[in-house]
Amino acid sequence: MLKVDGVDVFYGDMQVLWEVSLTVGDAEIVALLGSNGAGKSTTIKTVSGLLKPQAGQIEFDGVRLDQIPANRIIHNGIAHVPEGRRLFTEMTVEENLIMGSLRPEAKRARTETMGWVYDLFPRLRERRKQPAGTLSGGEQQMAAIGRGLMAKPKLLLLDEPSLGLSPLLAMEIFRIVKVINDAGVAVLLVEQNVKRSLAICHRAYVLENGRMTLSGTGAELSANEKVKEAYLGI
Amino acid sequence: MDLFLQTLVSGLLKGGLYAVIGIGMTLIMGVMGIINLAHGQMMMVSMYITYSLFAYAGVDPYVSLLVSVPAIFTLGLFIQQRLLNPLLRAETILPENQVLMTVGVGMVLTEIMRFIFTSDYKSVRTSYSSSTFFVGNISFSVPLTIDFLIAILMTAALFLFLIKTDLGRSVRATAQDKEAAVLMGVDSERITYITFGIGSALVAAAGTLLIPVFYLYPDIGGPFTRKAFVICILGGLGSAVGAIFGGVTLGLAEAFGATYAGMEFEDIIGLVIFLLVLLFLPGGFKRITKV
Structure with missing residues (x-):
């Protein structure tokens, strides 16, 4: 479904990604792992069009994503839940959700999808009239994921959804990722929490200094000596 | 007591x-992050449109709203799309230099109007320009009262647009987090010129409404740009609700200043409040109203 092929990305003159390739299949959870500054967020931002690759190409269901502007990406069925939530803090939770469903296919099903999101996150229903900026960190993350789901995406890009949350809330987020995936949505998950990510993903990639160094199923990577030593601390 | 109430009423009106003038500027500031220093000059052009329609075709100023508002809306679209957005594409030019461009636009508009209409004072005197009605001992200027009601209607319509429509929500979302708005599928460049158009249309409407009670000359734009800026600072940059408070505050301050301190202090009062707010309430009324 998503095919990233040999992508090079620069910030100004500085190259941050070297020939990065990955694929995400239908209804698959794929984790993108690596330490701080390895280029995980850069990869995900390149998929959603915020950054444009200098070389290589990105294809989604036959559409060349690297050739269309960032605001058209969501129209192809890809929703990006950015790092740090990036909610519209002065708008209510409900308005944030509405903002997620601007594309025509999603707009038609707005009420219905919103009901589903509220069922996934009952806390959001309670707080739907509250400005998003007044929510706790965990609730904000739920709102951000909910906003992404409002687009009725085929692929959800999740950038560090558990960052800054308590272990309990982080577990809840991972559980939700699984539920979303069971509903048929493919997920590309960028995470620092390697152990939990490997436990829920179908496949995973490891990025180091802007290059893909390892890939395999969750079980394979969990058993890999290098991964164990560098990321799992075993 | 009557004098006090009379001053209060004229200040409020x-x-x-x-x-309305302030909301126009603050919308643009919220979305583009720049001050439009041609704001008053846009209003001045709208006033000349109204004047021409009145002087050469006998069109009532209220009817000419239907011409001046769409015309200045279009002018605003054009300025943002053709003059301001291209500056963002050149990496060597700082985004702040859009502000310098608006200064240039303001000058060009002023001089074009001077070329066409000369620097002479013009006025639009309608049958109701100086008519008043009384409530108790307080007199209400008929045109200013009608203007006030239209201003309220326009503000209400604007808020409905911003709160109830997808396009309006996209404008607010772009002002709060442009990149996140782009991820939601918002064409942020289109939002910038629609916003500039709406901001300009608001100030155009204010210009047309004010013309029966003001003298018109090409340099009238500058003072109104300054007033709009003061209102935005009073209200808190980018806050439409704040701009309402800011506008009413400035109107009251000028009225009370003129009544109790003398006409020559009218403009000074506004600027003194401006300085006091900067010193003691940086962030303006937005700090209190929170929106």
Whole structure:
């Protein structure tokens, strides 16, 4: 479904990604792992069009994503839940959700999808009239994921959804990722929490200094000596 | 006591129009992050459109709203799309230099109007320009009262647009987090020129409404740009609700200043409040209203 092929990305003159390739299949959870500054967020931002690759190409269901502007990406069925939530803090939770469903296919099903999101996150229903900026960190993350789901995406890009949350809330987020995936949505998950990510993903990639160094199923990577030593601390 | 109430009423009526002028500027500031220093000059052009329609075709100023508002809306679209957005594409030019461009636009508009209409004072005197009605001992200027009601209607319509429509929500979302709005599928460049158009249309409406009670000359734009800026600072940059408070405050301040301190202090009062707010309430009324 998503095919990233040999992508090079620069910030100004500085190259941050070297020939990065990955694929995400239908209804698959794929984790993108690596330490701080390895280029995980850069990869995900390149998929959603915020950054444009200098070389290589990105294809989604036959559409060349690297050739269309960032605001058209969501129209192809890809929703990006950015790092740090990036909610519209002065708008209510409900308005944030509405903002997620601007594309025509999603707009038609707005009420219905919103009901589903509220069922996934009952806390959001309670707080739907509250400005998003007044929510706790965990609730904000739920709102951000909910906003992404409002687009009725085929692929959800999740950038560090558990960052800054308590272990309990982080577990809840991972559980939700699984539920979303069971509903048929493919997920590309960028995470620092390697152990939990490997436990829920179908496949995973490891990025180091802007290059893909390892890939395999969750079980394979969990058993890999290098991964164990560098990321799992075993 | 009557004098006090009379001053209060005239200050409020003027403040309603100031609010519309301020909201126009603050919308643009919220979305683009720049001050439009041609704001008053856009208003001046709208006033000349109204004047021409009145002087050469006998069109009532209220009817000419239907011409001046769409015309200045289009002018605003054009300025943002053709003059300001291209500056963002050149990496060597700082985004702040859009502000310098608006200064240039303001000058060009002023001089074009001077070329066409000369620097002479013009006025639009309608049958109702100086008519008044009384409530108790307080007199209400008929045109200013009608203007005030129209200003309220326009403000209400604007808020409905911003709160109830997808396009309006996209404008607010772009002002709060442009990149996140782009991820939601918002064409942020289109939002910038629609916003500039709406901001310009608001100030155009205010200009047309004010013309029966003001003398018109090409340099009238500058003072109104300054007033709009003061209102935005009073209200808190980018806050439409704040701009309403800012506009009414400035209207009241000018009225009380003129009544109790003398006409020559009218403009000074506004600027003194401006300085006091900067010193003691940086962030403006937005700090209190929170929106």
